[in-house]
Amino acid sequence: xxxxxxxxxxxxxxxxxxxxxxxxxxxxxxxxxxxxxxxxxxxxxxxxxxxxxxxxxxxxxxxxxxxxxxxxxxxxxxxxxxxxxxxxxxxxxxxxxxxxxxxxxxxxxxxxxxxxxxxxxxxxxxxxxxxxxxxxxxxxxxxxxxxxxxxxxxxxxxxxxxxxxxxxxxxxxxxxxxxxxxxxxxxxxxxxxxxxxxxxxxxxxxxxxxxxxxxxxxxxxxxxxxxxxxxxxxxxxxxxxxxxxxxxxxxxxxxxxxxxxxxxxxxxxxxxxxxxxxxxxxxxxxxxxxxxxxxxxxxxxxxxxxxxxxxxxxxxxxxxxxxxxxxxxxxxxxxxxxxxxxxxxxxxxxxxxxxxxxxxxxxxxxxxxxxxxxxxxxxxxxxxxxxxxxxxxxxxxxxxxxxxxxxxxxxxxxxxxxxxxxxxxxxxxxxxxxxxxxxxxxxxxxxxxxxxxxxxxxxxxxxxxxxxxxxxxxxxxxxxxxxxxxxxxxxxxxxxxxxxxxxxxxxxxxxxxxxxxxxxxxxxxxxxxxxxxxxxxxxxxxxxxxxxxxxxxx
Numbered sequence: 001x002x003x004x005x006x007x008x009x010x011x012x013x014x015x016x017x018x019x020x021x022x023x024x025x026x027x028x029x030x031x032x033x034x035x036x037x038x039x040x041x042x043x044x045x046x047x048x049x050x051x052x053x054x055x056x057x058x059x060x061x062x063x064x065x066x067x068x069x070x071x072x073x074x075x076x077x078x079x080x081x082x083x084x085x086x087x088x089x090x091x092x093x094x095x096x097x098x099x100x101x102x103x104x105x106x107x108x109x110x111x112x113x114x115x116x117x118x119x120x121x122x123x124x125x126x127x128x129x130x131x132x133x134x135x136x137x138x139x140x141x142x143x144x145x146x147x148x149x150x151x152x153x154x155x156x157x158x159x160x161x162x163x164x165x166x167x168x169x170x171x172x173x174x175x176x177x178x179x180x181x182x183x184x185x186x187x188x189x190x191x192x193x194x195x196x197x198x199x200x201x202x203x204x205x206x207x208x209x210x211x212x213x214x215x216x217x218x219x220x221x222x223x224x225x226x227x228x229x230x231x232x233x234x235x236x237x238x239x240x241x242x243x244x245x246x247x248x249x250x251x252x253x254x255x256x257x258x259x260x261x262x263x264x265x266x267x268x269x270x271x272x273x274x275x276x277x278x279x280x281x282x283x284x285x286x287x288x289x290x291x292x293x294x295x296x297x298x299x300x301x302x303x304x305x306x307x308x309x310x311x312x313x314x315x316x317x318x319x320x321x322x323x324x325x326x327x328x329x330x331x332x333x334x335x336x337x338x339x340x341x342x343x344x345x346x347x348x349x350x351x352x353x354x355x356x357x358x359x360x361x362x363x364x365x366x367x368x369x370x371x372x373x374x375x376x377x378x379x380x381x382x383x384x385x386x387x388x389x390x391x392x393x394x395x396x397x398x399x400x401x402x403x404x405x406x407x408x409x410x411x412x413x414x415x416x417x418x419x420x421x422x423x424x425x426x427x428x429x430x431x432x433x434x435x436x437x438x439x440x441x442x443x444x445x446x447x448x449x450x451x452x453x454x455x456x457x458x459x460x461x462x463x464x465x466x467x468x469x470x471x472x473x474x475x476x477x478x479x480x481x482x483x484x485x486x487x488x489x490x491x492x493x494x495x496x497x498x499x500x501x502x503x504x505x506x507x508x509x510x511x512x513x514x515x516x517x518x519x520x521x522x523x524x525x526x527x528x529x530x531x532x533x534x535x536x537x538x539x540x541x542x543x544x545x546x547x548x549x550x551x552x553x554x
Contacts, residue, residue: 297316305382
């Protein structure tokens with residue numbers, strides 16, 4: 001009895017000491033927080049009172065906050081009141097405005113793409129329109145950000161825009177009434193091949209799951225599809241719950257989709273499917289690429305871990321972090337990374353370790369040596385720490401230098417506008433092609449226009465010259481350098497011929513969008529899409545599809 005009492009006393013004493021250490025640690029932490037807050041506020045006051053020049057207090061504080069958060073991950077950010085509308089768009093897909101994409105070209109902002117059915121479209125704005133005035137104020141020198149801020153606003157309010165349009169002698173005034181703009185998460189769905197449904201998902205804002213469900217049901221009812229492709233390429237993610245809802249369309253009730261784990265236990269959740277699947281049997285392929293991140297990786301990762309579908313494309317971005325938005329003073333907000341997420345196999349696909357920074361201040365990717373193997377439901381081996389690796393990896397086609405130049409200097413964009421002015425109609429987007437005669441016309445259109453570019457070889461040669469000059473070797477190699485430079489000089493006309501097919505495909509999609517808008521652009525691209533061709537090939541080989549999901553050990 002005495003011995004037992006002694007043990008109990010020792011245990012009580014250890015626990016008491018433990019709680020004492022915790023309490024003292026908490027006190028120390030509270031003291032550090034209050035001490036540093038006091039240092040910060042007194043420093044801020046002294047600067048404001050004593051600095052030689054006038055200080056913009058708002059700018060100074062914003063820079064201070066940004067610098068503080070810069071030491072975290074890039075997803076933990078301060079959202080001032082002026083930017084709340086932009087974050088509303090990311091979560092709800094809604095904002096007040098005119099509904100148009102815009103881009104910068106020289107001193108002016110240009111209409112890129114009016115959204116079908118919204119104020120810019122209804123007012124007759126078209127791609128290529130140059131905004132020269134907004135509300136009677138000159139738009140010259142204004143950035144895309146400046147013009148975007150002016151165009152956004154309370155639904156029901158009016159705005160006037162003066163534009164210059166190619167082919168029109170005088171500027172045109174357009175009066176628009178702002179509306180609540182709701183961007184679709186599913187801009188297109190349709191049939192590819194004989195009986196395969198295709199659903200393009202570009203976001204995970206509110207009701208993304210509902211939109212995918214509606215598309216899937218219509219494809220099943222109208223087109224009697226026997227397989228389906230879910231395209232998540234370029235989809236940077238959004239709301240986690242919508243990712244769970246989309247997985248639930250293909251897997252039944254009670255399946256774990258994702259766990260979230262962070263410092264605050266009350267915010268750790270297991271997200272499980274809660275409804276019956278729309279179709280838990282239909283063969284499914286998910287398309288991904290380096291632009292597929294966050295919620296896109298939850299969907300593709302869960303589908304892979306549950307062996308519910310095949311993944312095709314390139315390894316995804318690798319964002320396994322969860323953010324929540326919290327209110328701060330004066331209608332501002334802060335978005336904070338609160339947790340990491342873990343998909344059904346137990347892996348976290350976060351690719352970059354933001355908790356450790358190298359000597360250069362940058363965070364590094366998790367090395368392969370630290371990656372851990374996990375098992376899917378059927379026993380296939382998958383890995384953490386680097387995004388979702390597709391079951392079929394396809395190398396993306398490299399874009400030629402001349403094509404990049406034609407895109408970035410807006411020659412393909414401008415030619416599509418020119419073509420639309422001369423041709424009132426074209427064949428349906430699925431059938432439209434760019435003939436050799438049309439391509440020749442495009443080449444003629446380029447005459448006298450600047451689309452020069454520097455090849456990698458030319459860049460390296462210029463760098464060699466610079467180094468040789470610094471080291472006083474250039475005079476000795478000057479003749480050889482000039483001979484090599486002459487051989488490397490690219491011939492733009494030859495490049496237009498050599499890269500003809502690549503450029504024709506871009507022209508095809510751009511021109512189709514002038515007549516059939518965003519949906520036409522997507523529809524035009526489907527017939528030449530290598531990932532879709534591979535998906536149809538895998539669907540057509542039932543043994544390959546089944547074997548891929550079962551894995552080599554089953």
